[in-house]
Amino acid sequence: MVAGLCEAGVEFVVIGGLAARAHGSVRITEDLDICYNPAPENVQRLTARVRGWNAHLRGVDRGLPFIMDERTFRDTPVMTLVTDQGAIDVMDRVLGVGDYADVYAASVPVKSDQASFRALSLAALLASKHATGRPKDREQLHELEALLEMKRGSRRR
């Protein structure tokens, strides 16, 4: 999915579990969380991409109408979607970090076999987990804090 977004020219930063994994987390994550640039031309590219993947809303009765277009992104910029490629959560800001510009500034480049992209830094990931304060994030907080300490320790040596 990350490679598909890159191919479509979508400007985004990977946040959440995949970003944590890139920083050394051992947790398994099956969905992709991204913060996207809300500029109209970028939203257009993102809309076209996820529409092409037959995106629909997660956990909602298919009987409800769902219009996947730029206006929906403008009215409800945070969406939890399921696509042919897998689950994807999209948002235009990250709690504890800020809007896309702040998120981009707090991101680092990551290279995988399929694509080069940007992911939220470990410190910013921690800030977002602290800000959301959800019980389900508590375990990951311990892991991320340990990783940060280990990374800082190895840099000092």
Next chain:
Amino acid sequence: MKLGQFATIVGALPRWVQNAYQVLQLDPGYDEERAKLLGLARQLHEALGIPLVESWPLAQEALAAWPDQEIWRCEDTAGVVTLEVDVRRYLSNYAVRLSLARSSYGGTKRGRPRKGRKGGVAEARAYGIDIGLLREALERTPAERLRRLEDDVAFVQALRVAEP
């Protein structure tokens, strides 16, 4: 359903919801149907500048017209002013917020943060996290870590397929 979850579906802050309940004199309790109504009443109230007590019955009528009417129209008695509500668009936005509330809402931690913390690694170890696994992961490059994630996901999916 909790207030925070309900407010997410309405598309408002919890404080706004509590005020709206007082203004509309609604019985206590939060459910998805009421969130759907209140969300539209709120949009009409904000877009038209009419009081919530007037937008509430309009929202009820507009939603009752779905699915027969995708665009609900209401004329004033003189036939001078016509109100149009794109019910399909509204329900689509409602569905997005509903999905968000159902998928992501997990409540927040109560109470103050603990004091006297031991620090990242010590606390993670005390919590039961395998620090050895983290050390191994840190020895890999990000690309190797992501490749391993793909292998892990494939393994878990294969396990699911194998379940009776």
